[in-house]
Amino acid sequence: MLATxxxxxxxxxxxxxxxxxxxxxxxxxxxxxxxxxxxxGLFTLNWGYEFRWRLVFVIGMLAGAAWxxxxxxxxxxxxxxxxxxTIAAAGLLVGAGxxxxxxxxxxxxxxxxxxxxxxxxxxxxxxxxVAIVTVFVTRHMSGV
Amino acid sequence: xxxxxxxxxxxxxxxxxxxxxxxxxxxxxxxxxPAGAWDPTLIFVMAGGLIVTLLGYRLAFARSRPFxxxxxxxxQSRTIDAKLIGGSALFGLGWGLSGLCPGPAIAGLxxxxxxxxxxxxxMAAGYVATRMIAASTPRVAAEG
Numbered sequence: 653m654l655a656t657x658x659x660x661x662x663x664x665x666x667x668x669x670x671x672x673x674x675x676x677x678x679x680x681x682x683x684x685x686x687x688x689x690x691x692x693g694l695f696t697l698n699w700g701y702e703f704r705w706r707l708v709f710v711i712g713m714l715a716g717a718a719w720x721x722x723x724x725x726x727x728x729x730x731x732x733x734x735x736x737x738t739i740a741a742a743g744l745l746v747g748a749g750x751x752x753x754x755x756x757x758x759x760x761x762x763x764x765x766x767x768x769x770x771x772x773x774x775x776x777x778x779x780x781x782v783a784i785v786t787v788f789v790t791r792h793m794s795g796v
Numbered sequence: 797x798x799x800x801x802x803x804x805x806x807x808x809x810x811x812x813x814x815x816x817x818x819x820x821x822x823x824x825x826x827x828x829x830p831a832g833a834w835d836p837t838l839i840f841v842m843a844g845g846l847i848v849t850l851l852g853y854r855l856a857f858a859r860s861r862p863f864x865x866x867x868x869x870x871x872q873s874r875t876i877d878a879k880l881i882g883g884s885a886l887f888g889l890g891w892g893l894s895g896l897c898p899g900p901a902i903a904g905l906x907x908x909x910x911x912x913x914x915x916x917x918x919m920a921a922g923y924v925a926t927r928m929i930a931a932s933t934p935r936v937a938a939e940g
Contacts, residue, residue, distance in 0.1 A: 653825075653826075653829075653832060653833055654822050654833075655826070655833045655835075656817070656820065656822055656823040656826050656833070656835045656837075657835070658835050658836060658837055659816075659817060659837050660836075660837065660840045661840075662815055662816055662817060662837070663816045663817070663837040663838065663839075663840030663841045663844070664840045664841070664843070664844040665812075665815055665816070665844070666811075666812040666813065666814075666815040666816020666817070666818065666841050666844070667812065667816060667840060667841040667842060667843060667844025667845040667846075667848070668812070668844040668845070668848050669808045669809070669811050669812030669815065669816075670808070670809055670812035670813065670816075670841065670844070670845040670848075670849075671844060671845040671846065671847065671848025671849040671852060672808050672812075672848055672852065673805045673806070673807075673808035673809035673812060674805075674845070674848075674849040674852065674853075675848060675849060675851075675852020675853065675855070675856060676801055676804055676805040676808065676852075677801070677802065677805040678852065678853055678856040678857075678862070678868065679801075679852065679855065679856035679859075679862060679863060680797070680798060680801035680802075680805075680862055680863045680864045680865070681798055681801060681802055681805075681862055681864055681865050682861070682862035682865040682866075682867055682868040682869050682870075683865075683869055684869075684870065684871065685805060685809060687809075687897070687898035687899035687902060688898040688923070691898055691902055691919070691920070691923070692923045692924070692927065695920060695923070695924045705798075705799070705802050708799055708802045708803050708806065709802050709803070709805060709806040709809075710806060710902060711803065711806065712802065712803040712804065712805065712806020712807040712808075712809070712810060713806045713807070713809050713810035713813075713899075713902055713903050714810060714902075714903065714905065714906050715806070715807055715810065716806065716807040716808065716809060716810025716811035716812075716813075716814065716903070717810040717811070717813060717814040717819060717903035717904065717905075717906045717907075718810075718906040719811070720810070720811045720814035720815050721814055721906065721907060724814065724815045725814040725815060725817065725819065727819075727907040729817075729820055730819065730820045730821070730822075730904070730907055730909060731820065731821070731822035732821050732822070732894075732895075732909070732911040733821060733822065733825055733894065733895055734893065734894065736910070736911065736914050738893060738894070739894050739896075739911050739914050739915050739918075740914045740915065740917075740918040741890075741893070741918070742889075742890040742891075742893040742894035742896065742915065742918075743890065743894070743896070743901075743914065743915040743916065743917070743918030743919040743921075743922065744890070744918045744919070744921060744922035745886050745887065745889050745890030745893070745922065746886075746887055746890035746891060746894075746896065746897060746898065746901075746915075746919050746922065747918065747919035747920060747921060747922025747923035747924075747925075747926065748883070748886055748922040748923065748925070748926040749883045749884065749885070749886030749887030749888070749889070749890060749922075750883065750887050750898060750923065751883065751922070751923045751926040751927050751930070752879050752880075752882060752883025752886065752926055752930070753879070753880050753881075753882070753883025753884040753886070753887055754871065754873070754880065754883070756887060756897050756898045756899070757891075757897045757898075757899065758809075758898070758899045760884070761842065762842070762845045762846060762849050763849060764871075765846055766846055766849035766850045766852075766853050767853060767870070769871070770874070770876065771871075771873065771874065771875070771876055771880060774876045774880060774881065774884075775880055775881070775883075775884040776884075778881050778884035778885055778888060779884045779885070779887045779888035779891060780888065781888065782884075782885045782887075782888025782889055782891075782892065783828050783888040783889070783891040783892035784828050784829075784830070784892070785892070786828075786888065786889055786891075786892025786893060787825055787828040787829045787832075787892045788829070788831060790892070790893065791829055791831075791832055792831055792832065
């Protein structure tokens with residue numbers, strides 16, 4: 653476990669940008685800015701509009717992170733927890749879970765809650781609670 | 797205009813995730829660990845994102861249709877079922893094990909870490925496999 657610095661201002665500015673992203677995508681394209689659904693929609697053999705808008709969004713995401721990494725985010729501070737097999741297993745769970753649960757932190761936690769969706773509230777409470785319990789168990793009960 | 801708006805939305809999303817530090821999995825794990833090295837930054841990200849999305853969606857829905865699309869494509873399901881809760885729980889488990897959820901994991905790819913690549917590849921596999929299984933199982937395919 654590695655301490656990270658509490659940065660409320662950077663968090664708030666980043667959050668506002670994420671909110672603007674969701675607002676722009678809804679106002680112009682009528683779509684929910686949910687990362688898991690956008691990502692999952694890339695894996696198709698039909699490269700029509702549904703594929704292409706998602707690809708453009710993901711290219712924008714990568715460009716946004718890249719330029720922010722040059723100016724505002726020190727990527728050398730990025731620290732992962734666990735070995736590669738654990739990280740890959742977590743990726744499998746996140747892929748399967750967001751597919752079954754129809755959304756992730758952005759789709760349910762931001763866009764869904766902003767639409768006052770009870771489904772998204774239930775989903776957000778569930779994944780938050782399970783994640784907190786998981787971290788408690790791995791960090792405080794297994795002697796790691 | 798539509799494609800440009802999608803790119804800008806992606807750009808804002810990726811920038812927000814990097815500037816807020818959410819692309820750093822240790823920062824997210826520390827948020828999920830109130831009993832340990834707690835870093836509450838994520839609350840500010842969620843709060844900023846939610847407030848702006850709430851206001852932005854109000855403005856967007858004040859119009860009868862999006863600027864660059866025919867309709868608002870919104871999730872129609874209203875049922876809180878085992879699929880939603882179970883999927884969200886699996887997602888929460890993977891999120892708690894790794895500190896990675898889909899948006900930050902994808903945006904973080906630009907920083908070139910092998911862990912990011914492993915996670916995103918596994919996430920794609922988990923998502924696609926689950927979608928294929930769901931499509932071949934009528935009982936869980938109801939929601940699409």
